[in-house]
Amino acid sequence: MEEIRENDEYQELSEKITALQAELDELWDHAAEVIVSDDLNKKENIGALWAAFGEDVPNSRVAEVVDCHEQYPGRLVFNPETETVDYKDHVKQRKENQVRTDHRQKILERDGNACVRCGVSAGDGEAELTIHHIVPVSDDGSAEPENLATLCSDCHSSVHDEYGSGEVFYSTNTGFWQWVREGDRGFDPHHTQQNLDTF
Ligand SMILES: [Zn+2]
Structure with missing residues (x-):
């Protein structure tokens, strides 16, 4: 050189x-x-x-x-x-696939009306609770309860921010729950079967 x-x-x-x-x-x-x-x-x-x-x-x-x-x-x-x-079609589909209101309510109830990771609840000041698709809709993630989790807006943006709004930092479902467990609450609704039975 x-x-x-x-x-x-x-x-x-x-x-x-x-x-x-x-x-x-x-x-x-x-x-x-x-x-x-x-x-x-x-x-x-x-x-x-x-x-x-x-x-x-x-x-x-x-x-x-x-x-x-x-x-x-x-x-x-x-x-x-x-x-x-x-x-593009998959983006449109995502928009159509937005979580229905009644469904959203059930997910919130299942997750105890609080962020599964940090535990912030709807009553805590500024916190806004959002429903997160664990497998992104752009990767054919479904709107089934198993693929949805309640996150506060802060936790939700740390999942997506670095990668733009459609992408997530983890590559597997397990990766997502691993990250959830690192939080203050670390709640996994799938470990409490009775919560899933409400669907
Ligand atoms: Zn949170």
Whole structure:
């Protein structure tokens, strides 16, 4: 490598590449000003960018310009005829597969109206209880009680945050319950059969 670095031709090329990358960054900033509009939502802005530059624009660039999570553009699909974007089928299905209200109530009751991991309950100040799909819907996770668990909003976001809203940090069901056990409450409803019998 040492020899290559001292090579004049390499030096010159390397400087050119750096300069071009800087220029490309500038062009993207400019493109953002021209195409991206405050009047449009993120989804519509992504559609406008794809309509203008094609879908080959790297998601990381799109995310930067539109100010969304890097995985968000990957959930969308572009329709060249209408020049609009829509959610991919599995994302739509997730939206349809949202836990029904009565079902949600049963899960909350089963889990004692508290976060299975940290034990924060609905009555504790700011805590908001959410129903988590252990196997994500995007990975064909079901809306059956076995696949659902009550988490407070804090615990829920620590499951998802690093990986974007659709992904989780664990790779197996066991991994999820392991993480739950590390919390202050560490409650596993599946170990108390009577709770499951209510379904
Ligand atoms: Zn919690």
